[in-house]
Amino acid sequence: MRIDEVIVPNTLGEALAALKRNPDALLCAGGTELFSDEPADQAGRPRILISLHGVPELRHISRTDHYIEVGSTTTLGELLALKAEFLPETLRTVIRRIGTYAVRNLATLGGNLSAPGRFRDCFPILACMDALAEYRQGAASRWVNLNRLVGNRGTPLIPKGEILTRIRIPLTGWDLGIAHKLGLPRANSGKTSLFVALARTDKRVLSDIRLFYMSDRALRSREIETSIAGKRIPLSSRDMESALGAYASYCARMGVPESSVPRFLDLVRRAFAQLNEGAPA
Ligand SMILES: Cc1cc2nc3c(=O)[nH]c(=O)nc-3n(C[C@H](O)[C@H](O)[C@H](O)COP(=O)(O)OP(=O)(O)OC[C@H]3O[C@@H](n4cnc5c(N)ncnc54)[C@H](O)[C@@H]3O)c2cc1C
Structure with a gap:
């Protein structure tokens, strides 16, 4: 230069x-x-x-x-x-x-x-x-x-x-915080992707959830987050499948290549599982 x-x-x-x-x-x-x-x-x-x-x-x-x-x-x-x-x-x-x-x-x-x-x-x-x-x-x-x-x-x-x-x-507190970096570690490359999930619970209710997936583009749907917030935790299979279905449709609307969608949905599924594991018995 x-x-x-x-x-x-x-x-x-x-x-x-x-x-x-x-x-x-x-x-x-x-x-x-x-x-x-x-x-x-x-x-x-x-x-x-x-x-x-x-x-x-x-x-x-x-x-x-x-x-x-x-x-x-x-x-x-x-x-x-x-x-x-x-x-x-x-x-x-x-x-x-x-x-x-x-x-x-x-x-x-x-x-x-x-x-x-x-x-x-x-x-x-x-x-x-x-x-x-x-x-x-x-x-x-x-x-x-x-x-x-x-x-x-x-x-x-x-x-x-x-x-x-x-x-x-x-500095708002979060009960769940996940950050997964996929692809080349410690690199500044378009081939890496990053998934972040934050969630807050109040008694047995999911009061707030935020899910962000970044690859060649940013994926975050406030609409789907709002539809999940307010559900009781542990989340039921039906709630989780409904959210995953909504994310699959969202990926299609955003033009995410079909080959990348399963990875994103798997990360969302794992975030839900982690949320449920931390739920009070
Ligand atoms: C070996 C290596 C590994 C790396 N790994 C990663 C990684 O794992 N993850 C990652 O995210 N990044 C990575 N990076 C990229 C880079 O280090 C980071 O993105 C870093 O935070 C950029 O900050 P900088 O101060 O060096 O930006 P600069 O190089 O100084 O600037 C970057 C851009 O921001 C603009 N800019 C800078 N400051 C301002 C400002 N205050 N206002 C407006 N515009 C501004 C500049 O004009 C330029 O376009 C890596 C880089 C290297 C060399």
Whole structure:
């Protein structure tokens, strides 16, 4: 990749001003995604690069009773170093399986959520947790629920020309948290897929459930989740078969290749089984 100019802002204001002057410039945080692409994929990229690495406002972590707020250039390694009460366990599991120790010490959460083309590993769990992302452009800022960054066909709608500045992660407790990574371990490859399930129970009732499968596209149906929530647990065979049937139809509507559907349905079935195993006798 040929770069003609690297802009190194010292403040967020300088970074926003640089992006305003150069709206097509490439933002760079840890660079692990940008500089690991094949040279052929780097061709045609903008030749001005804005490095976010030294912007202190983007590198912070704070916590309230309800959420943790993470600056976008916080590295995955810094997140893993947090105490247990700061970082939800399923999110920790996902991050631990990203790349190597060395990669995680450079790779940022903001970069993971901003990479184009397909979702990266942190997206499904954070979307299930209803995490919010703050985007800034010039003097304007907006908070977006990550679920709104999924297009109709399950592909990413990553904002362009804006800087992702903060990610707010709710600390709501979940009774079930599952994260399965399939395919090449620790790799940044379109051949891996990730399944995440979160569920909350109240006495013997499933009060909330979220299921997200990410392969070449994101699959999550709020409609089916709502239809399962409110059922008594353990879930009956009839409830489970009905939900699996709904997911099979959803896959067909989303154009998921037939060969991939059984794997997804099997993961959903296993999540239900795990939920039932944890149900009070
Ligand atoms: C060996 C190796 C293994 C890997 N394994 C995995 C893996 O298992 N799972 C996985 O998910 N990823 C993996 N990756 C990919 C990568 O490390 C992560 O996605 C990482 O989190 C990207 O963060 P970064 O800071 O390096 O992003 P960068 O490379 O700096 O940027 C990535 C993209 O995000 C944009 N961007 C960055 N920050 C911002 C911001 N604040 N606002 C707006 N846009 C921004 C950039 O313009 C670019 O398009 C791997 C990479 C390597 C080299």
